[in-house]
Amino acid sequence: MLTPEERALVFNTDWLRMKHGIMDKVMHLLGQVQDAITILPAWQQWPEAAPVRSLGAKISKGERYKDLPYVILDYPRLFSREDIFALRTMFWWGHDFTATLHLAGHSLARYRARLESARPALEAAGAQLYILEEDPWHHEIGAGIYQPLSAVAQTGWEQALDKDFVKLARSFDLGEWEQVVTGAAGFYGEVLAVLKGA
Known part of the structure; x- marks a missing residue:
């Protein structure tokens, strides 16, 4: 049986038409994030031969990430069994926007030393470190999942870089809607400059 609240809905x-309108605006906003990434100096100077340059953007959306709607932009993106290199921007209804660097396999091996030596720049960019040991597919920023890099001991940072994957993220409050594009692009610009060795 429907509850009185469900019956009213x-x-x-x-409310459903408004939700669809909001999701359309999120898709447009993530398209703007993609455009902003393409003009970042570090991305424009990225080697053309790098596998990640050949794959276009992918936007996916769904209704049930922990029972709430979401939209994800993966750009640039490379997902294979041996290699992950992705900048993942996610809108999660009722929570936040997140900008995430996800590296594993060959890409992590390639950039591990640059990440290790660039910790101060990553801290200054507001990076948070994913601290779960096994499952890299949690996306929310929160206690027990991410920790501000500035609060991670040096040994913890080194151990994180020795794992099979590393994720660094920054979140943006939904109330900062107008700043998401510049905020995400700024974070990604710092991250890409670190990886490129600029």
Whole structure:
């Protein structure tokens, strides 16, 4: 049986139309993030031969990440069994936007030393370190999942870089909607400059 609250919603189409409108705006916003990445100096100077340059952007959306709607932009993106290199921007309904660098396999091996030596720049960019040991597919920023890099001991940072994958992220409050594009692009610009060795 429907609860009184559910029964009221069944007859109300306005909230659903508004939700669809919001999701369309999120898709547009993530398209702007992609455009902003393409003009970052570090990305424009990225080697043309790098495998990650040949794959276009991918936007996916769904209704049930922990029971709430989401939209994800992966750009640039490379996902294979042996290699992950992705900048993942995610909108999660009711929570936040996140900008994430995800490296594993060949890409992590290639950039591990640069990440290790660039810790101060990553801290200054507001990076948080993913601290779960096994599963790299949690996306929310929160206690027990991410920790500000500035609060991670040096031994913890070194151990994190010795794992099979590393994720660094920065979150943006939903109230900062107008700053998401510049904020995410700024974070990605810092991250890409570190990886490129600029």
